[in-house]
Structures are given as C-alpha cells and as structure tokens.
Amino acid sequence: MQELNQIIQEINPLKEEEILKTLNHLNQLTKPPGSLGRLEDLAKQLSGITEELIPDLSKKAVVVMAGDHGVCEEGVSAFPQEVTPQMVYNFLDGGAAINVLARQAGAEVFCVDIGVKEPLQHPNLISKKVKPGTNNMAKQAAMSKDEAIQAILVGVQVVEDLVEKGYSVIATGEMGIGNTTASAAILSALTEIDIEHAVGRGTGINDEQWKHKQRVIEQALQMNQPDRKDALDVLTKVGGLEIAGMVGVILGAAKFRVPVIIDGFISSSAALIAYNLCSTSVQYMIPSHLSQEQGHQFMLQEMGLTPMLYLDMRLGEGTGAALCFQLVDAALNIMSEMATFQSAGVSGANEEMTNS
Numbered sequence: 001m002q003e004l005n006q007i008i009q010e011i012n013p014l015k016e017e018e019i020l021k022t023l024n025h026l027n028q029l030t031k032p033p034g035s036l037g038r039l040e041d042l043a044k045q046l047s048g049i050t051e052e053l054i055p056d057l058s059k060k061a062v063v064v065m066a067g068d069h070g071v072c073e074e075g076v077s078a079f080p081q082e083v084t085p086q087m088v089y090n091f092l093d094g095g096a097a098i099n100v101l102a103r104q105a106g107a108e109v110f111c112v113d114i115g116v117k118e119p120l121q122h123p124n125l126i127s128k129k130v131k132p133g134t135n136n137m138a139k140q141a142a143m144s145k146d147e148a149i150q151a152i153l154v155g156v157q158v159v160e161d162l163v164e165k166g167y168s169v170i171a172t173g174e175m176g177i178g179n180t181t182a183s184a185a186i187l188s189a190l191t192e193i194d195i196e197h198a199v200g201r202g203t204g205i206n207d208e209q210w211k212h213k214q215r216v217i218e219q220a221l222q223m224n225q226p227d228r229k230d231a232l233d234v235l236t237k238v239g240g241l242e243i244a245g246m247v248g249v250i251l252g253a254a255k256f257r258v259p260v261i262i263d264g265f266i267s268s269s270a271a272l273i274a275y276n277l278c279s280t281s282v283q284y285m286i287p288s289h290l291s292q293e294q295g296h297q298f299m300l301q302e303m304g305l306t307p308m309l310y311l312d313m314r315l316g317e318g319t320g321a322a323l324c325f326q327l328v329d330a331a332l333n334i335m336s337e338m339a340t341f342q343s344a345g346v347s348g349a350n351e352e353m354t355n356s
C-alpha cells in the first residue's frame with residue numbers, strides 16, 4: 001500500500017508552459033488556427049506530458065495483460081475460459097488482430113500472464129502470475145487487497161522496464177474471458193449508472209444470457225458491498241487481475257511521464273480505477289475509441305474523456321488503442337513538418353475578422 005501511495009504521489013500534472021509553446025507553434029502553421037481539431041489537442045497533450053515541443057515517440061509498445069475470471073463458472077460469456085490461454089499463445093505467435101495492427105503502427109506487443117488459470121510457458125511471455133484466475137465474485141471477493149496491489153505493481157514494473165528500454169508511448173490491451181462482467185461491475189460500483197446500462201454483450205451473448213449476466217453482477221455487488229469511495233476496494237472485490245495490471249500500466253505511465261493510449265471497455269474500467277485513485281493520471285490518457293460495449297461511453301464520460309475514433313469495435317487486446325498510434329504520429333508530424341505562414345509566404349488571417 002505504501003509503495004502504491006508513493007507512486008501516486010509521484011504523478012504530476014502536465015507542463016502548462018510546454019502546452020502553450022505547442023499552441024503557439026500550431027498557430028504559426030499554414031492552416032486556420034485550431035483547424036486540425038483533436039490532432040492539435042493531441043500535440044498539446046503530448047508536449048505537456050513529455051515536456052518537449054516535439055517528442056520522439058517512435059518506440060511504441062502495446063502491453064496485453066491476460067487473466068482469468070472465476071465468475072465464468074456462472075455462465076457470463078459466449079466463449080469458454082480456455083480461450084484466454086489459447087489467445088495468449090496466438091499473441092505470442094503473432095497471429096492475433098493486435099499483432100496485425102501493432103505491426104502496421106510499428107509497435108511491439110508485450111504479453112503479460114498476470115492471472116491466467118492454467119500454467120503458461122513461452123520464451124516471449126512475461127510471466128508475472130499473481131494468482132491463477134480470480135475467485136468467483138458472485139460468491140466472494142475476486143481477490144485479496146494484497147493481490148490487487150501486487151497486480152497493480154506488476155503493471156507499474158512492466159512500464160518501468162519498457163521506459164528503461166526506450167519505449168516512449170504505451171497502449172493498454174487485455175485478454176480475459178469474462179472480463180466484461182468485471183468491468184461492468186466496476187462501472188456500476190463506482191458510478192450511479194444502473195446495471196442494465198452498464199452491462200453489455202461482451203463476446204456476443206443473447207438476450208437471455210444478458211439478463212442473467214446482469215443478475216450475476218447484481219449478486220456480486222450485493223454480496224461484496226464494494227465501497228464506492230474506495231477504488232482499490234472495488235478492484236479487489238469485483239475486478240480482475242488483468243484490470244489491476246492495466247491500472248498499474250496507467251499509473252506507471254503517468255509516473256514516468258509517458259502517454260498511455262486507452263483501449264476499449266475493459267481498459268477503460270482500469271482507467272476509471274486509476275482515475276479514482278489519482279485524478280491527475282487522466283491527463284496522461286489518450287482515449288482511443290468508443291467500444292460497442294454499451295457501458296463504455298459512461299466510463300469515458302465519468303473521466304471527461306472523448307474518444308478519438310468511432311469504429312464499432314469490441315475486440316479488446318489493445319486493437320483500438322493500436323490504431324491511435326498513427327494519430328500520435330500524425331500529430332507529431334504536423335508539428336515537425338508543416339511550413340509556417342512566414343516560411344511559406346502565406347498570408348495570415350484578417351485581423352478584424354478573428355476573435356483573438
């Protein structure tokens with residue numbers, strides 16, 4: 001707990017001065033001020049995070065946290081639990097969607113076993129198992145507080161190792177059959193959103209299974225009584241090991257002043273926990289896309305975030321976040337390659353026609 005509190009204390013706000021310098025530069029480029037919209041916001045955020053006008057963010061990493069969920073025994077997913085380890089090997093063999101999208105963006109995928117039920121072995125796997133899957137949250141707490149903290153610290157350590165190797169922008173990803181149940185439970189526990197709106201179809205359950213999933217989550221919340229004001233308590237009682245790992249990735253990124261691209265519903269439940277533990281951490285988050293999972297919009301709204309992309313995706317793994325690497329590159333290339341009004345001999349706006 002002390003170590004986690006120390007990390008939170010080391011998270012500082014973005015550098016306002018650097019953001020103003022970036023705005024000033026953007027306004028000199030050959031375009032009407034603000035006309036590149038969210039790309040301009042992104043350029044400002046990146047410089048506020050890194051304390052550099054045009055940072056080198058060429059070394060990109062996707063961290064895929066994998067974990068299993070005891071609540072699967074209640075029948076909450078369209079797929080069996082063995083898909084979690086099977087997909088981990090798929091990530092390690094380079095054949096999953098995240099491998100394709102990461103390659104396209106020039107990013108590397110790092111897969112972490114933080115809580116897969118069965119033993120896994122692969123030379124490229126980062127083996128940091130805290131526990132072989134969570135307990136069934138409908139019957140008891142998903143994990144102990146110590147395990148939740150341990151999993152968060154794994155995420156922080158993974159980021160520290162990546163930063164040491166020169167990685168400068170990180171995307172969150174996850175794999176865990178049953179984890180939309182944990183994420184929806186986190187959303188209902190931390191906000192006023194009712195269960196019907198917080199719970200989605202995950203990998204694709206039918207109406208009847210969806211109603212059942214709602215009842216299971218209701219039972220888990222009744223049984224565990226997570227404290228809305230204590231995000232660590234919520235994570236412990238109804239969260240997941242991969243979710244806790246991503247909380248650590250996000251807090252670690254904020255600590256080391258590295259931009260962190262948040263993927264979909266499950267990644268955002270981790271972001272919501274991180275935000276509740278340390279509200280400043282939201283300044284380091286880039287919300288990549290709006291997942292089709294229905295509760296996702298409420299998570300982002302709760303943190304005051306607007307997604308960059310609307311692609312009706314609901315895969316997870318970090319796929320939406322990986323697509324945003326290209327937007328990060330776009331924002332930086334605008335900053336470094338565009339001509340200024342002065343250098344290109346282009347006339348500026350008519351003074352009397354503008355607001356500023």
Ligand SMILES: O=C(O)c1ccc[n+]([C@@H]2O[C@H](COP(=O)([O-])O)[C@@H](O)[C@H]2O)c1
Binds near residue numbers: 076176
């Ligand atoms: O990222 C999302 O928005 C997202 C939405 C729905 C499902 N998923 C993925 O699907 C799995 C969880 O779905 P489920 O139905 O087993 O809870 C898990 O491996 C997630 O990566 C991911």
Ligand SMILES: Cc1cc2nc[nH]c2cc1C
Binds near residue numbers: 079083087175203317
């Ligand atoms: C095949 C499959 C791939 C996934 N990737 C992330 N969640 C997933 C769930 C399933 C079922």
